[in-house]
Amino acid sequence: MRRLSLLFLIVLWSVVTGVAQELRCNVSVSGQQIQGANRNVFRTMQADLYEFMNNRKWTDHVYSMDERIECSIYIRLTEQVSANEFKGSIQVQLRRPIFNSDYESPVLNIKDNDFHVEYVEYQTMEFNETSNRDNLTNIMAYYAYVILGMDYDSFSPNGGTEYYQKAQQIVNNSQNVRYSGWKAYESERNRYWLVENLLNKSYAPYRDCIYQYHRLGLDQMSERIEEGRAEIAESLKSIQKVFRSRPSLYILQIFFDAKANELVNVFSKSYPDERNRILAILNEVDPSNGSKYDKIKEAAEEF
Template sequence: MKKYISLFLLLFICNLSFSQELLATVQVNAQQLGGSNQQAYKALEKSLRDFINNTSWTGKKLQNFEKVKCNFAIVLTESPGNNKYKGNIVVQAVRPVYNTNYESTLINLQDQRFSFEYIENENLIFNERQFSGKNLIDMISFYVYVILGYDADSFQSSGGTPWFQKAQQIAQNGESQNTYEGWKQINEPRNRSQLIREIMSPNMVQLRSLFYTYHRAGLDNLFNQDQTQAKKVIFDGLLQLKTYESNFTQNYYLDLFLMNKADEIFNIFNSNNNGGIALGDLKQLLILMNPKNTDSKWSQWKQ
């Protein structure tokens, strides 16, 4: 009986490790534009939802429980010309934690350089070899592959590399056009090209390795009766961020990780049952690298 249970668990974990398509929700808010053409914005919302959920991004066909849950929230603020729009987009994705109902945030970011062209009910078709010329498909596809990369990295060490490479190609296509904001590697801090460049940089190998151990050896074992080993794995992994002490202020990828995981990290260690872990070093490191949460989180930790 135990052998059957072990086999089931192994198959379950393997299924999770290849969770490589999306189950996305999309919202388009155009209230700031006014006017009566709300149908066009609803059409855009539906077109994007169908585009994200129905495109075969990885060549895998999965059941819904295997897909990556994510959300794209778009706020349109300007319409500078016919079929032209500007605004911002919030991209979010979560990952299930093994043997629980808890979902851990993989990525949660806001991109304020969201500009594009769109004709109502036009077909949205992704071509990774060239820039679309309208930017909408390119931006959405970029973030789709970033999400897939984050998800795969959380189940296998550097498992997201194939999807990050596709995101990098999209960024290079966008940058070569020099038409839309957010793709340039200079004079646009916290842009899409910077994010994917940092993720793919050899200097970020330590953080990508941490991303894997944090989730698979840490979170996925955190809800065992004895949490000591899982907490120790997360603690030791986070201390490895000292590698980036000298340049963390310019590091978009690292900053996103700390912003997205701050609540979770705080809650993991905000107890009297930390298995003898001394939080002093981690507390000081996070106060340095994530000072905005010092008063609300790191200073509140029990020693």
């Protein structure tokens, strides 16, 4: 009861002052696959993680309530290793509002299967910026900074660098922990490589694309649809450049996991020359979604 009262006062203070934290993060925790478990633990974990993500100050910037970054985290627990130890997956999604519209563009949609944490019900959740004493809060903080970095990158060139660096520091702090997901040798598609790819100057065109695609492309489509679409088409050349440098790069998969359906919608009513150029790029850099991109041609034929 005392804890709920404190949370109510925090929310009330934010409403009264008009100042809010950076994230509006929906958190869902499911333990349906774990037989015989205490279901209240999952509800408490969800409430604790919601409070951790939404009521912590992640930056030095001041946000109003309507400026908070829309994101979602879905945690699916599949194994209870011991009384307080769980394994499963975490899916992280980020949405970005588009200027002068009610549309929110998917920027990030990533599933991380290296979710191995300890959680003690009713114990205060603490995150230490200099060490990994709690893998659960380190994973959550890591993705909070990745969310911030992606969002800031979409509004200004390389705007998210500071937050990617904070995420990288969490990776560095986690090199000696027993949990997977933090080390380079474990996989080419994990938390280590995500932030490494984002900060690696060799792949800088990727981040150039994130800015051009959103700020110069989508944000002007409500008023100048052809100009905005042309910017998005141009931004994909940056993705193509990165692909030709290293086709198996993790961030390329992440980009298309978020953007494939949106690209179909954007270019379905494109003019023939632009459509053909885009299809050539997409079929080169993202062949696994080729059946989706066929819809661009099909829609054009119907149109």
